Amino acid sequence: MKRRELLTAAGLGLGALALSGCKDEQPAAAAGEQSQQRFRWKMVTSWPKNLPGLGTTAEHFAQLVGKLSNGRLSVQVFAAGELVPALEVFDAVASGTAELGHSAAYYWKGKSAAASFFTAVPFGMNAQETNAWLYEGDGLELWRKAYEPFGVLPLPCGNTGVQMAGWFNREINSLDDLRGLKIRMPGFGGEVLARAGATTVSLPGSEIFTALQTGVIDATDWVSPYNDLAFGLHQAAKYYYYPGWQEPSAVLELSINRKAFDALPADLQVIVEQAARSTNQAMLDEYTRRNAEALDTLVNQHGVQLRRLPDPVLQRLRELSQQVLEDTANQEPLNREVWDSMEAFRQKVWANHALGEQVMYGLRG
Amino acid sequence: MKRRELLTAAGLGLGALALSGCKDEQPAAAAGEQSQQRFRWKMVTSWPKNLPGLGTTAEHFAQLVGKLSNGRLSVQVFAAGELVPALEVFDAVASGTAELGHSAAYYWKGKSAAASFFTAVPFGMNAQETNAWLYEGDGLELWRKAYEPFGVLPLPCGNTGVQMAGWFNREINSLDDLRGLKIRMPGFGGEVLARAGATTVSLPGSEIFTALQTGVIDATDWVSPYNDLAFGLHQAAKYYYYPGWQEPSAVLELSINRKAFDALPADLQVIVEQAARSTNQAMLDEYTRRNAEALDTLVNQHGVQLRRLPDPVLQRLRELSQQVLEDTANQEPLNREVWDSMEAFRQKVWANHALGEQVMYGLRG
Numbered sequence: 001m002k003r004r005e006l007l008t009a010a011g012l013g014l015g016a017l018a019l020s021g022c023k024d025e026q027p028a029a030a031a032g033e034q035s036q037q038r039f040r041w042k043m044v045t046s047w048p049k050n051l052p053g054l055g056t057t058a059e060h061f062a063q064l065v066g067k068l069s070n071g072r073l074s075v076q077v078f079a080a081g082e083l084v085p086a087l088e089v090f091d092a093v094a095s096g097t098a099e100l101g102h103s104a105a106y107y108w109k110g111k112s113a114a115a116s117f118f119t120a121v122p123f124g125m126n127a128q129e130t131n132a133w134l135y136e137g138d139g140l141e142l143w144r145k146a147y148e149p150f151g152v153l154p155l156p157c158g159n160t161g162v163q164m165a166g167w168f169n170r171e172i173n174s175l176d177d178l179r180g181l182k183i184r185m186p187g188f189g190g191e192v193l194a195r196a197g198a199t200t201v202s203l204p205g206s207e208i209f210t211a212l213q214t215g216v217i218d219a220t221d222w223v224s225p226y227n228d229l230a231f232g233l234h235q236a237a238k239y240y241y242y243p244g245w246q247e248p249s250a251v252l253e254l255s256i257n258r259k260a261f262d263a264l265p266a267d268l269q270v271i272v273e274q275a276a277r278s279t280n281q282a283m284l285d286e287y288t289r290r291n292a293e294a295l296d297t298l299v300n301q302h303g304v305q306l307r308r309l310p311d312p313v314l315q316r317l318r319e320l321s322q323q324v325l326e327d328t329a330n331q332e333p334l335n336r337e338v339w340d341s342m343e344a345f346r347q348k349v350w351a352n353h354a355l356g357e358q359v360m361y362g363l364r365g
Numbered sequence: 366m367k368r369r370e371l372l373t374a375a376g377l378g379l380g381a382l383a384l385s386g387c388k389d390e391q392p393a394a395a396a397g398e399q400s401q402q403r404f405r406w407k408m409v410t411s412w413p414k415n416l417p418g419l420g421t422t423a424e425h426f427a428q429l430v431g432k433l434s435n436g437r438l439s440v441q442v443f444a445a446g447e448l449v450p451a452l453e454v455f456d457a458v459a460s461g462t463a464e465l466g467h468s469a470a471y472y473w474k475g476k477s478a479a480a481s482f483f484t485a486v487p488f489g490m491n492a493q494e495t496n497a498w499l500y501e502g503d504g505l506e507l508w509r510k511a512y513e514p515f516g517v518l519p520l521p522c523g524n525t526g527v528q529m530a531g532w533f534n535r536e537i538n539s540l541d542d543l544r545g546l547k548i549r550m551p552g553f554g555g556e557v558l559a560r561a562g563a564t565t566v567s568l569p570g571s572e573i574f575t576a577l578q579t580g581v582i583d584a585t586d587w588v589s590p591y592n593d594l595a596f597g598l599h600q601a602a603k604y605y606y607y608p609g610w611q612e613p614s615a616v617l618e619l620s621i622n623r624k625a626f627d628a629l630p631a632d633l634q635v636i637v638e639q640a641a642r643s644t645n646q647a648m649l650d651e652y653t654r655r656n657a658e659a660l661d662t663l664v665n666q667h668g669v670q671l672r673r674l675p676d677p678v679l680q681r682l683r684e685l686s687q688q689v690l691e692d693t694a695n696q697e698p699l700n701r702e703v704w705d706s707m708e709a710f711r712q713k714v715w716a717n718h719a720l721g722e723q724v725m726y727g728l729r730g
Contacts, residue, residue: 064635064639067631067632067635068433068632068635068636068639069632070630070631070632123725123728126722126725126726127493128492128493128526128649128653129653131646131649131650131653132649132650132651132653132654134650135647135650136650136651136653136654136655137654161493161721161722162718162721162722162725163721164720164721224721225717242720242721242724243720243721243724243725243728244721244725245725245728248721248725265435266432266435267432267433267434267435270429270432270433271433274429274433274639274640274643275639277643277646277647278639278642278643278646280646281496281642281643281645281646282500282642284493284496284497285496285497285499285500285501286497286501288493288494288496288497288501288714289497289501289502289710289714290501291717292713292714292716292717292718293713295716295717295720296713296716306720308720308724314728318728345654348654348657348658348661349653349654349657350729351657351660351661352590352656352657352660353527353657353726354729355529355607355608355660355671355673356526356527356528356529356589356607356608356609356613357491357526357527357726358723358726358727358729359607359608359673360488360491360527360608360609360610360613361718361722361723361726362723363488363608363610363679363683364715364719364723
């Protein structure tokens with residue numbers, strides 16, 4: 001045996017193998033010996049095949065895990081409908097049909113009332129603040145608590161940044177213009193608009209364009225310029241409203257089947273966690289660039305008419321948002337715990353961001 | 366040999382070893398076989414031992430690499446002065462004295478005039494925008510180009526977010542108050558203040574407190590509440606000024622000896638890159654929380670007097686900043702390439718953030 005091979009064998013800690021396999025005695029296992037067991041995981045998603053930003057973020061995560069693990073953990077990504085429908089991702093991960101899911105927590109509010117808080121909160125924290133709450137505050141711990149009964153582990157895995165208010169075929173000049181408006185908006189934003197008199201519906205992304213174009217709905221939110229341009233929503237609506245009061249930050253969710261995760265060696269568990277954290281940053285980086293480019297394309301090439309929601313409308317939506325969030329918090333102790341934690345964190349961070357982030361924005365332009 | 370051990374041996378691709386080591390024939394090497402070669406790297410830093418946020422971020426990175434690699438790559442962190450002085454980190458990495466460094470690029474402007482652009486630009490991009498420029502724009506590519514002659518690979522590895530303008534023992538009510546002011550401020554900010562008539566000095570963190578307390582300097586920037594509180598700067602100066610016009614985002618730098626990096630197997634290279642990207646996010650998360658907590662402590666427990674720089678002063682500093690940045694851009698083709706790339710990216714992204722991030726900040730409070 002060449003010296004290098006002996007060292008390799010030692011490094012691999014194959015004492016037991018060598019002893020049982022042949023007469024050569026090998027050194028005992030070295031620290032940090034690498035398990036070479038291979039894992040092939042499925043990841044179901046709520047996104048159309050290769051949807052820019054969302055589908056591609058799931059692919060980014062999967063490729064990262066493969067590279068970091070040198071192929072010991074491979075992740076095959078399935079688009080919405082390939083293995084399970086868009087809105088059955090959580091069930092598939094909970095049941096073990098797939099080990100991983102990539103979606104958004106607010107789709108699961110029917111299972112855990114607290115889930116909506118972990119995607120987006122109207123007039124809540126932006127991406128930087130939300131990440132800090134999740135990793136430096138109580139956010140991630142509370143999210144895990146919400147999913148514990150389902151045997152699912154959540155991790156943030158992508159963020160859109162501040163979204164747009166959405167695409168409208170009616171101008172919104174006053175609160176009256178929201179009454180009777182048929183709008184697609186999931187999560188808390190939809191509940192707020194319902195209290196403002198709108199009729200809200202929840203549709204997966206793949207059905208939005210047709211519903212808007214055929215007049216089944218008068219308006220819709222989707223994400224932000226990058227995704228909205230890819231869906232061609234400017235061809236189905238006249239006005240593009242801002243700001244995205246309903247989603248000042250939207251967290252994409254990596255859901256992990258708990259038993260599958262527990263069966264991984266420790267280093268692969270860390271790889272899954274860190275690939276998610278790196279992907280969380282990568283998606284925000286991508287959206288920060290692509291949203292800017294897409295907005296320019298929408299306005300300067302497609303002549304999209306930008307509209308800002310009038311301040312009285314925004315103020316009323318903010319009041320209604322506080323009511324919806326308080327009412328949701330009152331439904332269950334966990335909801336209250338999550339909402340109080342978010343609000344306390346937002347207010348603490350806000351005092352500092354008011355001296356820095358906000359002042360610097362004010363000096364721009 | 367037990368079946369599991371046989372499978373393990375197969376997974377490890379030890380055909381060659383088994384054939385040479387004994388008579389048992391083993392299957393050929395499986396794809397993705399793991400190199401078990403071990404690497405022990407040194408990381409020199411510009412930070413005092415365990416300095417909260419900076420020293421601890423270097424430690425965070427080192428521990429992450431150890432866990433992700435299951436100990437195949439271990440990183441030992443050295444505080445400023447333990448192996449090399451604070452401001453010799455770059456040389457140590459370039460020469461191979463250490464494989465890694467954790468510091469800030471603007472300390473190396475004497476080596477590469479473009480270096481200052483990669484830490485902080487007065488009135489420039491915030492953390493979210495800077496990360497997007499680095500990873501989605503030309504930023505990282507240009508940074509590598511700047512360090513190529515030195516055999517050093519840079520990666521962003523931490524961000525402070527918007528800083529504070531600094532600690533002053535004089536009130537700044539007009540531009541006149543800047544004349545003759547002795548202030549510690551590195552990078553472009555220092556050059557801008559020099560043009561405003563101040564006398565700027567560059568000091569490593571460890572010397573700031575004494576210099577300020579003994580009156581060797583009248584004022585200093587350091588970082589933001591989290592780090593400033595840890596240094597006790599409120600005990601050495603009367604007024605705490607905002608906003609941090611000079612560093613609306615400050616990028617910490619991971620410097621890597623190119624030859625050492627090239628000698629790593631591909632999966633360990635990805636682990637170094639991804640640990641840096643995850644750490645970049647982790648530090649911003651930490652600062653977002655800790656700065657808010659420290660500001661509260663400084664104001665409500667230590668009675669620190671917050672002061673906002675007057676708008677006429679900020680406007681003049683902004684004009685002088687543009688001059689300094691343009692003059693620096695004119696020094697070398699690479700400087701021009703970097704500055705034009707940053708400005709083009711900032712303006713593109715700004716148009717979108719003006720509709721979202723800024724509007725939402727305006728609805729706060």
